[in-house]
């Protein structure tokens with residue numbers, strides 16, 4: 001199936017999605033935080049932080065997998081986005097790496113359906129338009145060469161973020 005047909009934008013709370021995995025916008029400790037990280041840890045229960053304590057943290061741009069415990073999904077793929085520092089510190093490449101590494105970790109764990117939040121666009125202050133273009137282009141490029149993914153969802157927390165991802169995805173599809 002064409003990669004555009006396998007990508008979807010929705011608006012809502014990522015913790016409510018029942019997929020093979022949801023992606024968490026974590027910090028390098030993997031011990032929880034605010035934003036979507038806080039929501040995922042609250043919904044998953046205390047077992048998540050206990051499990052992640054043994055993962056040895058996560059570098060910016062990398063990704064690690066855990067069970068989802070009380071969440072409706074099977075796994076959580078934790079990735080650490082870049083903090084926006086003006087755009088000259090390699091932030092674009094690091095954000096693209098979050099999406100690419102999360103998909104690599106998904107592929108080796110038989111994850112075929114997964115959802116991403118808008119990584120780095122909250123507390124880490126990455127410009128949301130720029131992030132949406134990086135997110136959709138990176139996912140599209142991976143899906144173009146990997147048929148194993150059935151569905152990748154961009155789960156946006158508000159209407160503005162949803163609109164950004166719809167527009168960015170349209171740009172990617174139109175080429």
Ligand code: APR
Pocket residue numbers: 012013014015025026027032033034035036037038039081117118119120121122123124125155156157158161
């Ligand atoms: N479902 C989906 N998206 C959500 C949810 C949710 N329940 N809660 C927040 N978001 C959205 C935000 O609106 C934003 O668009 O997730 C996006 C990422 O924002 P943050 O959660 O602030 O993540 P980020 O900007 O990557 O900052 C990461 O924040 O929570 C801490 O521990 C985390 O230190 C890390 C930092």
